Amino acid sequence: MQDTEMQPALAAMLDQERAGLRLIIGNKNISSWSMRPWVAMKAFGIPFEEVRIVLDRQDTTSRIAEYSAAGRVPVLLAGDITVWDSLAICEYLAEQFSILNLWPEDVAARATARSICAEMHSGFSSLRSDMPMDIRASLPGKGRTIGSQADIGRISEIWEDCLSLYGAHEFLFGAFSIADAFYAPVVMRFRTYGVSLAPALQAYADRVLAHPAVAQWVREALMETEGLPRHDDSAED
Known part of the structure; x- marks a missing residue:
């Protein structure tokens, strides 16, 4: 990847960071769905704030509801945009950071x-x-x-x-x-x-x-x- 190609990608990352990109996840030990977008974001250097909610607790449902009416993790918050569902989150990231090729190029x-x-x-x-x-x-x-x-x-x-x-x-x-x-x-x-x-x-x-x-x-x-x-x-x- 050429330096001239990297500049828009870096600018996009900074824009997302300023927008307050946050990923709401469950326990790392058991939350397989949370693991998927978290690993993808870490692997491609996409900056985000992690918010971890412990699952199977009395307040789990109410805490997740603070971020998504769907009542499930993971949830991605990107400024005014809320994306829930692990696959939808990864597709959103692939669009926003297209220069990074989160999906194969071929x-x-x-x-x-x-x-x-x-x-x-x-x-x-x-x-x-x-x-x-x-x-x-x-x-x-x-x-x-x-x-x-x-x-x-x-x-x-x-x-x-x-x-x-x-x-x-x-x-x-x-x-x-x-x-x-x-x-x-x-x-x-x-x-x-x-x-x-x-x-x-x-x-x-x-x-x-x-x-x-x-x-x-x-x-x-x-x-x-x-x-x-x-x-x-x-x-x-």
């Missing part, structure tokens, strides 16, 4: 990336319910149901196809993108529940874990102290 790769993110967004319900994200836990072998095993198989297929067609054995589409941010919580689940992967897929999962944005999220999740006797994804989207 048309076919970008279409595939959007498709697999939409599939993650609307599918894999068994994986989410049977193997909820819990970064601090180690639960090898737990949550293995027919449904979750089917979801694991489909995710493995997606990763294999993307790495083979576009990834050049790095991230799903070569450079880190929204797609990798969307599947980062899956990497967390696979680690927590001890899911065995083919060597190439495990190597991909390891690269995601080592990415600075993901590594920072994990570090901060491990520092959280809230006890979590119960969790579902009703306050997340």
